[in-house]
Amino acid sequence: MNEFIEFLSTPWSWYFSGFMIAVVMFLLLWSGERFGVSSTLKTLCSIGGAGKKVPFFAGGWKDQTWNLIFVLGGIIGGYIAVTYLDNGKPLNLAMSTVLDLKELGVVFDGNLAPKSIFSWENAFTLKGFLVLLLGGFLVGFGTRWADGCTSGHAISGLSNLQIPSLIAVVGFFIGGLLMTHIIFPLIF
Amino acid sequence: MKFSKYLLIGILFGVVMTKSEAISWYRIQEMFRFQSFHMYGIIGTAVSIGIVMMAWMKRIDFKSITGASIKQKIAEPGVLRYLLGGTVFGLGWALSGACPGPLYVLLGANFPVFIIVIIGAVLGTFTYGVFKDKLPH
Numbered sequence: 001m002n003e004f005i006e007f008l009s010t011p012w013s014w015y016f017s018g019f020m021i022a023v024v025m026f027l028l029l030w031s032g033e034r035f036g037v038s039s040t041l042k043t044l045c046s047i048g049g050a051g052k053k054v055p056f057f058a059g060g061w062k063d064q065t066w067n068l069i070f071v072l073g074g075i076i077g078g079y080i081a082v083t084y085l086d087n088g089k090p091l092n093l094a095m096s097t098v099l100d101l102k103e104l105g106v107v108f109d110g111n112l113a114p115k116s117i118f119s120w121e122n123a124f125t126l127k128g129f130l131v132l133l134l135g136g137f138l139v140g141f142g143t144r145w146a147d148g149c150t151s152g153h154a155i156s157g158l159s160n161l162q163i164p165s166l167i168a169v170v171g172f173f174i175g176g177l178l179m180t181h182i183i184f185p186l187i188f
Numbered sequence: 189m190k191f192s193k194y195l196l197i198g199i200l201f202g203v204v205m206t207k208s209e210a211i212s213w214y215r216i217q218e219m220f221r222f223q224s225f226h227m228y229g230i231i232g233t234a235v236s237i238g239i240v241m242m243a244w245m246k247r248i249d250f251k252s253i254t255g256a257s258i259k260q261k262i263a264e265p266g267v268l269r270y271l272l273g274g275t276v277f278g279l280g281w282a283l284s285g286a287c288p289g290p291l292y293v294l295l296g297a298n299f300p301v302f303i304i305v306i307i308g309a310v311l312g313t314f315t316y317g318v319f320k321d322k323l324p325h
Contacts (some may be wrong), residue, residue, distance in 0.1 A: 011307020017208030018233020032252035056317035070198040077202015078296030113213035138280025145273025160236025164263035171274020179282035180220040
């Protein structure tokens, strides 16, 4: 058992990680649902009463309750992983990425995400706050427009050989490359 | 209880996303700079297994525990909404280093500040709902 916990506490290889994501997808399909997280953002709008003013959010959301429970589990899982399954070693980031980010002024700190951007301290600066809010806004706007996110299109959709999902994934990369290579030097 | 299984699958999902480091802003940067195989390996493995799994489930008409055939989403045909919406999503994915799943997982993984990103994502979703009919699809 201890050896098993020790194994789980090392960073997971890409093939074990990919396999486990497929296991999650299988368990959701077996339960009678489907892997797709971004719908929860729409559900949160509906719960907040957006349906009274905007027809897109009208109608029931009760059939999405399972997905809210699922992401609640996701939060708990994140806590378990960093609290009980962490060997304390810094992230093994490619040296070329470390150097590229350094040039942008983002120092690699070994965490999952840079505390210089993702901390309350930075969130209480105007620029820091706007970067966090804008990042989320683009994710939320884009995912609904494209009718899915990484889980819905890149994993579920591609697994089901859906051409629209392939187009969406191409879009994900166009946007990601634009942000990383063109817009980042302007922001950071 | 009916929903407890989703909580358990969600916990598994949170652990997988964290230990795979797919929730890492740094890993997403590495991916968009083509400086590591890690994220491509994860997505590639999941999709490869997924394709075989879905084909097998359809072939044997795999039944879920509710007794119904598995749910599959047949995406509406189209190009613009997927390409343009996908591009906007990609801009946000690279900036925040997280897609919707990791947004939630990060809250538990010692990054509560991601609540601001989630609020942004809900606002973005709401804004799409408002302007939906004016956007190309």
